Amino acid sequence: MKPDTTAVQERSGLRLKIFAGAVVLLLGLLALQLVRMQLLDRAQYIDEALANSVDQKVVGPARGLIYDRSGLLLVDNEPIYSLTLAPRYFEREKLPLLARLAGVSDSLAEAKYAEISDYSSYKTSLFLKDIPFQAFARVKEESWRLPGVGFEIAQKRGYHTDARASHVLGYVREITEGQLDQMRQQGYALGDIVGQAGVEKEYETVLRGRPGRDFVLVNVHGMEVMPFEEGREDIDPQSGYELHLTLDAKVQALAESLMVNMRGGAVALDVNTGGIIAMVSAPDYDPTKFAGRMNQEFVDYIYRNKAKPLFNRATQMYQPPGSTWKPFMASVALEEGIITEDTKLYCGGGYVLGGRLFKCHGGAHGSISVKEAIRVSCNTFFFRLMNDRINGKRMNLDTFSNWAHRFGFGTLAPLDFPDQSPGLIPDSSYYDRVFPQGWGPGYTVNLGIGQGNMGATPLQLARYAAAVSTDGKLVTPHLVDYEVNTETGEEIHPRHRFEQIPISEHNFEIVKRGMELVVEAGTARRAQIPGIAVAGKTGTAENPHGKDHSVFIAYAPADDPQIAVGVIIENAGFGSTAAAPIASLMIEQYLTGEVKRPELVAFTQAQRSAPIENAIESN
């Protein structure tokens, strides 16, 4: 039977139409969904794709540079070269090659590799930190055959002068967990470098700058692949401000070299501005050793040495000022009207109080005026000022205390610096507290010669010397002269107030003359500088526990004061032997730009603090 050809063809035509219709309909449905996704809802999918692949990377800003008062670079940033590794993409058999190029032993490379692989095979981890540039460059040249190896350049602080100034500059170190808890709000993250002491700490916010953001594309494993939008969206980091210190690196370095074998503090101030010219605390430390992992020797030195190298003796250590206190006593007694320039008090070699003899040194001074008493450092004269009723007036302990505070003692200086001690200036309530069974003049008479229950820091002594030199201008000590915004070049000069000590110029003149005599023809002749008139006062703080402390204050030039210095050297004996030459040499360096007395330098360097027994604690 013959098939109906037309019927077959008609049927075929119909079925072809049905099939074609089905194809168009079904592919059309796919197309509709594609219209919706690619044309209508595109934005949403772009967000999703970006959320997937765009990662933010914080770019640390360059930490601000630090200069000394003459523009000498003290601290800058040096690169640390490190290698990273993503084990998943690294070919393990190339480990010996990598070790050879990086200049490390195979065993170290193996160990690091094992450590990293255990942590994560996909994530990029730090492989070798702080390798020499040559090694870094060698590996980089061969990077094409070392897939999975990454290169990281971070920064560490670099120090560039002979002046360590460790207690001034402080040091930086990775943020601690405790600090992170407090500072997370300011955008700090784990691994950030933070100032831990000194200027680095106090000026952290200024030095740090503003971190930038790099947007990078990461793949499904979180690995960075390339910049997003070729870096157009990146936010550049803003470098920290430059700090220009009042510090004179040469004076600082000189003082440090003089105090190598000593424990003590020395501070030099610009008498007119309060700018700190030098601030030395001995022993000091090498701030670079705080970077990265500290070696055990350094850890022992820093944390276990009884000399406490981290302790800033220039601002935190206080000792009785000894005879350097006498210009203060003289100024106050003159202003209070207890004595005048011409009042003469008798020294018979000592002062008897309550059946006890308080000895004067150097025998009996006879009847002397205040100027002479300062020159020869007569104790009896100042015991009398402290205790006797003279001209119908008598120094009261609280008057003493009030004046001492006006001179900046017993209180914290308004200083741009984290660590300082207020020292100790007693008043009657202090004595009531310390001696609840009762106290009398025998307890306080020693205060007249700067001994007993009182203490001052080298910084306070320098500030006091500066105040005397300027007839009572009590300056605000500071380290930072001005800050520079590195982006705009704008300079920010902080204003520093000073307080006027209410003592007449005339009275200060008397005291100043006495201090000039001390150096000209008194106890501090060693402090003389050829061609420069120096005024000063020695002190020897009695120490019931060991050798006396050597103390000295000075300013110069006497007729036009520029610099004032306060020095305390622990357990080094007389003020004239250790402290005075240090101050004198610092002044010479500052005023003349050089030191022309090598024999005095040698003499001073031969002085030393009596050593502490068992300096390294066993625990």
Place this chain on the structure above:
Amino acid sequence: MNRTWYRNIDWTVVLAWAGLVAVGLTAIYSATHGPASEFLLTSVQKNFDRQFLWFGISALAFAAIMLVPARVWDRTAYPAYAVVIALLVATLLFGRVVNGARAWLYIGPFGLQTAELAKIGTLLAVAKFLASRQARTGRLRYALVAVGIVMLPVVIIVLQNETGTALIYLAMIPFVLFWGGIPLSLMALMVAPAVAGYLAVFQNDAAFPTYVLIFALLFTAAILAATRDKWLTTAAFLFTGVFGMAAWIGLTKILKPHQVSRIIAFTNPEAFASTAGYHVIQSKAAIGSGGLFGKGYMQGTQTQLAFIPEQSTDFIFTVIGEEFGFLGTMTVLVLFGYLLIRLASLGSWAAHTFIKVFAAGVAGIFLTHVLINVGMTIGVVPVIGIPLPLVSYGGSALLANSILVAIATNLYARRDEFSIYRV
């Protein structure tokens, strides 16, 4: 008419074939040679080179097939079927397990996915059977034999654990029967369970029974109106209502939660972001973010940052969507649309049932591939691991699909060689 066969070659089909292969190679190159490449396994990095080699082999095969007299296909159909069944069985016994499926037969260094090649033999056999005198009586039992011819490889392939590919074979059935001359109402009856099943999965919630019921009633009513046959009407209701309910009960009551989640993840990928829906979210983000013009060649972030798994194989469409945008995806869909309709038309014009069924079978296989593969990348079909024909990486598949197109082209070009033309 005795025109020379090569004058009858439909070059538009050849062009569409070449266009799709070119798009595929371009996308595979991007997925394996762009910035992403360094993060890929070395073996994956070589995908482009290998695919290019397979393209060469396929092109040679295409050309060679053109030289084959048309009756050869007709005569070798059953032997070819026997050979592919043997290959499938051999694979099941000696094959290598890759990704959990024992689907690869290695002949020396050459790995063959026999299930891909078996399409050719199966389709030839079905076409020959449906073109035979008995089958053209239109009786239902001959249709069942045709179904049996397809089901034999399906069973073996399921045993190989290649369910995705088995699905393609199943999808072959309605197309070949459709062109083999089965009544349209019966045809609708066969497609209905698929629709009901899709609804069951897509509306896997409380409202589900309502949707399936509405569909079942409408469909049953339509069949009744068209055929006035109570048996067909009953079957229609069973195929839709009962099948749909069974699927729903299976999903909600019988299958384990993780199995269900894999099936239904595509309907709500966000809820399965880290598990089953991950592929879909990433691939939708890739395609959607491509926009009209795409992000540019080798510039797709999703592609180049390896967020999409299986980028050069099953998810190749995402590369096209992301880097060439809507224009790229439309190009692919239009090329496929043209190729499918053209193949079906050639078969229809040739008017010989063998040619007609074979060409339609090829179109049907491709259509199912495209619907499932593109559908899964844009989240309208569950993620089933089957490639985009001619485009995805995969040598055996490229060769097999090229041969299918080539034979269809050859049959049409040499249609005059069938002595019982117009039978």
